[in-house]
Amino acid sequence: MTLPKVLQYLFVGSVFWCCKSSLPSNSATRQPDQADQAFSSALVMLGDYPDPSVTKIGNAYWASATSSNWFPAYPLLKSTDLIHWQTTGFIFDKKPDWADYYFWAPELTYDKGKVYVYYTAHKKGGNLCVAVASADRPEGPYRDHGPLVCQTDGSIDAFPMRDNKGQLYLIWKEDGNSVGKPTPIWAQPMNEERTALTGEKRELFRNDAPWESNLVEGVSMMKHGDYFYAFYAAAGCCGPGCTYANGVARAKNLLGPWEKYNKNPILTTDESWRCPGHGTAIERNGHHYFLYHAYGKQGHVYVGRQALLREFLFTDDGWVTFQNSGGTVLPALPTVRDEFEGNTLSTAWNWSIFRQPIIQLQNGQLRLGAKPDIIGDYIGHRTFSGNYTTQTTVLRGQPNSPAAGLAIIGDDDNAIGLSVQNDELRVWKREKGNDQVITTAQLSTTKSVTLQAKVQNGKDILFGYSTDGQTFKALETAPIDGSFLPPWDRGIRVGLTAKGTAGQTAQFDSFVLAP
Known part of the structure; x- marks a missing residue:
């Protein structure tokens, strides 16, 4: 199996662990047959x-x-x-x-x-x-x-x-x-x-x-x-x-x-x-x-x-x-970074069973084909905790670009996200199939913009953006309530979205999910 750059991470718990993360010393070398008298669960x-x-x-x-x-x-x-x-x-x-x-x-x-x-x-x-x-x-x-x-x-x-x-x-x-x-x-x-x-x-x-x-x-x-x-x-x-x-x-x-x-x-x-x-x-x-x-x-x-x-x-x-x-043996929470290198999407990504996204990896970029309905087309990544920061860099300047975004996704009808299209940033919400624009802001002409979401307690969401990848500007003063997001039988995903007409393509340069 050919995997992208995330092979720099150690496989543990079926996710990629950054080389800067480490397991607790009491779990890194423990074998399950040594578990009795050691922990209740792992x-x-x-x-x-x-x-x-x-x-x-x-x-x-x-x-x-x-x-x-x-x-x-x-x-x-x-x-x-x-x-x-x-x-x-x-x-x-x-x-x-x-x-x-x-x-x-x-x-x-x-x-x-x-x-x-x-x-x-x-x-x-x-x-x-x-x-x-x-x-x-x-x-x-x-x-x-x-x-x-x-x-x-x-x-x-x-x-x-x-x-x-x-x-x-x-x-x-x-x-x-x-x-x-x-x-x-x-x-x-x-x-x-x-x-x-x-x-x-x-x-x-x-x-x-x-x-x-x-x-x-x-x-x-x-x-x-x-x-x-x-x-x-x-x-x-x-x-x-x-x-x-x-x-x-x-x-x-x-x-x-x-x-x-x-x-x-x-x-x-x-x-x-x-x-x-x-x-x-x-x-x-x-x-x-x-x-x-x-x-x-x-x-x-x-x-x-x-x-x-x-x-x-x-x-x-x-x-x-x-x-x-x-107690429970808990591994250190991972930092995941996907640079979209290689030719195939990492197995860490999922999408809706009702929609087949058009995905292409080329020159270290993810290109996601747009759709006009729901939140557009999207892919999603598992989260590992209720408190995390996630961000993606969107490449701009392409003619006929769709709204490219970063979103916290429950399913096709429930999501909260931040998208950029032309010179406008838009924070939006889709709840039970009903769409609402929460905040808009104008963006100066830049080749790229990094979109960021900070999540606390699994549901309190704040969005921001950066034009230099270092300094972020908040778009809201109070968190958006995402308590409605999880479907009854599964957890939420952090996703990349592309909303627009058929034939349009959103371009993403990287994705990060950090505790």
């Missing part, structure tokens, strides 16, 4: 990585996570130690023909020399379905095999599991909570080709405990000793009012009867992390770990659900307990 994927899944293939671990309505779909991450992750690409660079949006909860598995990903997406003209794709190697390319199950109320959160006789089953959740119904967890035999379910489906369990509230979901299974164990999430997954937590159930036979632990939930909100859940159990060197997501109390919904690793133990009476011997 933040291993900074930024928006909901519903993480992990599997071991050869000597490496491979992971993916929900991308929802950001594209490309499902990042592919690789690690040798479960702590340090490198993004190698994506499962889907092109949407499967049957699906249109909501790419959720990928479950990576490896079986008999092939890699499979079971995933959820919204069917065109229908509801949520569970589908499967496969590849001969974890890097891909992945071939989509289409939906396996599409129930009327929706089918999500698939996991494959073999019973004691080796029969392959698909485990999934019926999305009854979306229409005010219970949420049964189903199991049904599946053929070895993974192209169809066979036989009859059987219910394993459903939301019937008070703490589970209106749903159970996100089941991940493993076999240990005499028991199958099902790790599952329950209650409200997302947003400021989330109530998510994780429980465990066990059974000696895959089809039950299933027994829920009387000490559930076993993973709950603590002093640092809110609403933990929906993960995958993985073993390394005889130790058992759970890769799951949670909201950091700093950054919360604005950063999104981040991926953490935590060790768990099996108790003498055959249940599960998580280690609680220390």
